[in-house]
Amino acid sequence: MKLAAIVGTNASHSYNRQLLQYMQRHFADLAQIEVLEINQLPLFQKSLPRDQQSAVWSFKQAIKTADGVIFSSPEYDHSIPAALKSAIEWLSYHCELLDNKPTMIVGASYGPQGSARAQEHLRQILASPDLNAAVLSGNEFLLGNVATVFNEQGELTDKAAVAELEKYFTNFVSFTKLLNQRSPQAALMAIKQPLISEAFVQFPTGKLSLQQIQQIFSTMPFEVDFIDATDHFSWFSDKAERVHVRSVNSLGETVQECHPPLAVPAVEKIISSFKSGEKNLVERCLTLQGHKILIRYYAIRDVNGHYLGTMEFTGNVDHLYELFKNGSFAADVTTGASKKAADSTDSTDAATGASQLDTAASAQPTTSTAPAAPDTTTGASQHQE
Amino acid sequence: MKLVAIVGSNNQVSYNRLLIEFIAKHYPKFHLEKLEVRELPLFNEDIAGVTPAVVEKWTKKINKSDGIIIACPEYNHSVTAALKNAIEWMSYQVHPLKQKPIMILGASTYPQGSSRAQLHLRQILNSPGVDANVFQGQEFLLGQAKTAFDQSNEISDPKTVSFLDDCLQAFAVFVKKVKRGNKGGK
Structure with a gap:
C-alpha cells in the first residue's frame, strides 16, 4: 500500500x-x-x-x-x-x-x-x-x-x-x-479479463477476440498510448515493465493535465501539427537510465484522412541496437530482399523529415551508469521521480 | 470615520471585490480604503525578524483605521488560502488586528453567500494570536452573486441594499462605541 x-x-x-x-x-x-x-x-x-x-x-x-x-x-x-x-x-x-x-x-x-x-x-x-x-x-x-x-x-x-x-x-x-x-486496481483487473471475452472484432484482414487483442498489446515489445481526437488520454497498453508507467487514474485527463506543465507546449505542438495535416509522424530518441528509448508519435486517421487521435509508440531498442552492432543484419543469406531494409536501419526517417532528436538526451553517454536523461516530452513518466 | 476593506480573493474577477467597491461608492463617509490579499507573499514562519514592506504597509493602514470590513469568499467550505495568508501575516510579528473592530461579510455564487467561510473566519479572528473585536449580530450573506449585481455593478435588489445599509449603520455605531471606549480608557 x-x-x-x-x-x-x-x-x-x-x-x-x-x-x-x-x-x-x-x-x-x-x-x-x-x-x-x-x-x-x-x-x-x-x-x-x-x-x-x-x-x-x-x-x-x-x-x-x-x-x-x-x-x-x-x-x-x-x-x-x-x-x-x-x-x-x-x-x-x-x-x-x-x-x-x-x-x-x-x-x-x-x-x-x-x-x-x-x-x-x-x-x-x-x-x-x-x-x-x-x-x-x-x-x-x-x-x-x-x-x-x-x-x-x-x-x-x-x-x-x-x-x-x-x-x-x-x-x-x-x-x-x-x-x-472497488477502485483503479479493480478497473485494471476488468481490463485484464474483459467481461465479454468471447466477443471478437472483424477486421478486413481477419478477426481477433477481445482477449487476443488485449494479450497482443500486453506482449508486443513496444508500449502504446492513445490520445483521442478531443485531446484526452483515453487508453494505454498494459505492457509489463513500461518505459512510461501509466496509471488508470490518468485516463480521461486532457493532455494539458497529464503532462508536466513545461512539457505541455511541445505536446500541443505535435498534436496540432497532426491535426493540421502538416505532419504524420514525430520521432524522438532518448537515453533514459542508460537505455536507448525510441518514441514515435503517429497521427491516426480514418480512411478519409480525418484525425482520430495520436498514438505514442515507445520502446526500449537496446536489443535492436545490439543486433545491428553485432552485424546480425549484415549478410543477406536468403532472398536478397532484405538488403534494402538493412541499409536503412541506421538512418532516421528521411521520408517524413519529422525526426526530432532530443539533443540534451542524445548527448548523454550511453553506458549503464549514465544518469537518467529527463524525458521532457512525455507526461506520466515515473523515471523523473 | 476611516475604514479599511480587505478583499478576500486573489482572483481577477471577484464578487467580493464588487461588494467592497459598491460600499466604497455609496458610503463616502467611511473613507474606505481597499486592500488586496494578492499583494502579500505566501506566509512562512521562517522569515525570522524580517517583515516584508507590503506587510508594514498593511500594518500602517490598519493601525490608522477605525475598523475593518472583510469580504470573505468561500473555497471548500472555508476561507480562501489567500485571506488566511493575510491574517497569518497580521498575527505573527505585527498584530494590527488586535482589538480592531471588524465586520465580516461575503458573496458567493450559490445561495449560501459564503456562510460557512464566514463562520470559520469568525473563529480565526477570535483566536488569541489575532484577538480582533469582531462585530456580531448582523450577518450579510450575498448569495447568487452572479445575478445580484446589475451591469453597472450595482446591487439590484432594493431589499438587499436596505439590509446591507442596516448592517453597515450598525457596524458604524459599533466602531464609534469602541473608539469612545478606547479614549475613555486612556
Missing part, C-alpha cells in the same frame, strides 16, 4: 514533519509512506500561468497515484495554515484528486490541544463537495506538548501516544484496503 503524507506547513522546522517521518519508519512494514512537502507550491491562484505550476503538477501526481493520504497539520490562529489550505485548493480546482480518497488526519502542537481546532476545520474542509475526501472518522490523533515527546533520534517517546497511533494507523490501513477494493 502506497500512502502520501502531506506535511501541513511550509516552515523549515516542523514537528508535524517529524511526526510523519516517524510514521514512515515505524509503519514501514504496513505501508510505503511518501512524505510530501508543500513548501514548493505557489499560493493558489486561479489564473496562475501553467509554466509556474510544475511543483503543483508533481504534487498532484503524487496524490493521484497514492492509495491513501495522510495530513499532518499544525494550528495557526485556530485553523490550518494558509500554505496547507492553498495546497488543498490546488487539489480541488478543476480536478477531483481527493474524491473518495481514503484520508487520515493527524497533527502536533506545542500546546496540550494537539491542533484539535485545526483538525476540526480540516475535516470540514475535506468534506466539502469539491474535495469529498473519504476521511477516516474518529481516530483523532492529537499530539500535544510536542517539544517534549520526540527524542534526539526523532522517535516518539510517549508510549501511550505510540500505542494510540498504532491503533489508529492500523484502522486506517484497513479502511484504505476496504475503499480501494
Whole structure:
C-alpha cells in the first residue's frame, strides 16, 4: 500500500514533519509512506500561468497515484495554515484528486490541544463537495506538548501516544484496503479479463477476440498510448515493465493535465501539427537510465484522412541496437530482399523529415551508469521521480 | 470615520471585490480604503525578524483605521488560502488586528453567500494570536452573486441594499462605541 503524507506547513522546522517521518519508519512494514512537502507550491491562484505550476503538477501526481493520504497539520490562529489550505485548493480546482480518497488526519502542537481546532476545520474542509475526501472518522490523533515527546533520534517517546497511533494507523490501513477494493486496481483487473471475452472484432484482414487483442498489446515489445481526437488520454497498453508507467487514474485527463506543465507546449505542438495535416509522424530518441528509448508519435486517421487521435509508440531498442552492432543484419543469406531494409536501419526517417532528436538526451553517454536523461516530452513518466 | 476593506480573493474577477467597491461608492463617509490579499507573499514562519514592506504597509493602514470590513469568499467550505495568508501575516510579528473592530461579510455564487467561510473566519479572528473585536449580530450573506449585481455593478435588489445599509449603520455605531471606549480608557 502506497500512502502520501502531506506535511501541513511550509516552515523549515516542523514537528508535524517529524511526526510523519516517524510514521514512515515505524509503519514501514504496513505501508510505503511518501512524505510530501508543500513548501514548493505557489499560493493558489486561479489564473496562475501553467509554466509556474510544475511543483503543483508533481504534487498532484503524487496524490493521484497514492492509495491513501495522510495530513499532518499544525494550528495557526485556530485553523490550518494558509500554505496547507492553498495546497488543498490546488487539489480541488478543476480536478477531483481527493474524491473518495481514503484520508487520515493527524497533527502536533506545542500546546496540550494537539491542533484539535485545526483538525476540526480540516475535516470540514475535506468534506466539502469539491474535495469529498473519504476521511477516516474518529481516530483523532492529537499530539500535544510536542517539544517534549520526540527524542534526539526523532522517535516518539510517549508510549501511550505510540500505542494510540498504532491503533489508529492500523484502522486506517484497513479502511484504505476496504475503499480501494472497488477502485483503479479493480478497473485494471476488468481490463485484464474483459467481461465479454468471447466477443471478437472483424477486421478486413481477419478477426481477433477481445482477449487476443488485449494479450497482443500486453506482449508486443513496444508500449502504446492513445490520445483521442478531443485531446484526452483515453487508453494505454498494459505492457509489463513500461518505459512510461501509466496509471488508470490518468485516463480521461486532457493532455494539458497529464503532462508536466513545461512539457505541455511541445505536446500541443505535435498534436496540432497532426491535426493540421502538416505532419504524420514525430520521432524522438532518448537515453533514459542508460537505455536507448525510441518514441514515435503517429497521427491516426480514418480512411478519409480525418484525425482520430495520436498514438505514442515507445520502446526500449537496446536489443535492436545490439543486433545491428553485432552485424546480425549484415549478410543477406536468403532472398536478397532484405538488403534494402538493412541499409536503412541506421538512418532516421528521411521520408517524413519529422525526426526530432532530443539533443540534451542524445548527448548523454550511453553506458549503464549514465544518469537518467529527463524525458521532457512525455507526461506520466515515473523515471523523473 | 476611516475604514479599511480587505478583499478576500486573489482572483481577477471577484464578487467580493464588487461588494467592497459598491460600499466604497455609496458610503463616502467611511473613507474606505481597499486592500488586496494578492499583494502579500505566501506566509512562512521562517522569515525570522524580517517583515516584508507590503506587510508594514498593511500594518500602517490598519493601525490608522477605525475598523475593518472583510469580504470573505468561500473555497471548500472555508476561507480562501489567500485571506488566511493575510491574517497569518497580521498575527505573527505585527498584530494590527488586535482589538480592531471588524465586520465580516461575503458573496458567493450559490445561495449560501459564503456562510460557512464566514463562520470559520469568525473563529480565526477570535483566536488569541489575532484577538480582533469582531462585530456580531448582523450577518450579510450575498448569495447568487452572479445575478445580484446589475451591469453597472450595482446591487439590484432594493431589499438587499436596505439590509446591507442596516448592517453597515450598525457596524458604524459599533466602531464609534469602541473608539469612545478606547479614549475613555486612556
